[in-house]
Amino acid sequence: MTDKSPPEPVSSLLDRLFLYGTRSVLVVLAVAALGAFLIVHGALVTRYDYIASGVVIVLIAVGLTFAFQATTTQIITQRYFAGETLVGKIGRSLASMKATGKGVVHVEHETWSAVAEEDIARGDPIVVTAVDPDNVTLKVRKHRP
Incomplete structure (x- = not known):
């Protein structure tokens, strides 16, 4: 008998996709894509309001990522019954x-x-x-x- 613990499984991108739920991941990706589009388009046509809007939207996507992660982690780790x-x-x-x-x-x-x-x-x-x-x-x- 060895006192080594089993190795931790490596979390892949696919595991995270199913852990957080496909809908929430797709929402975050759509918001981030919209922000990236506004940033690139604003840079091409030199519209600083587009660039600023794109940056704000990307920051919202980052915030949504952390919000979805926090709620998913809470739901998974919450005990069903405490005697x-x-x-x-x-x-x-x-x-x-x-x-x-x-x-x-x-x-x-x-x-x-x-x-x-x-x-x-x-x-x-x-x-x-x-x-x-x-x-x-x-x-x-x-x-x-």
């Missing part, structure tokens, strides 16, 4: 449970498997005290207002 968000939430028992027994509870508009810390009757209000590492089973106790 800690359920701790402390109040729900209702859908089945009677003995202490350390399994049952079913309703919390945050969803039905969950649960393990009771004490005897809980069907219909009793419960509070979530922990989430098992499997992110499927909740540990619950009776809710005391």
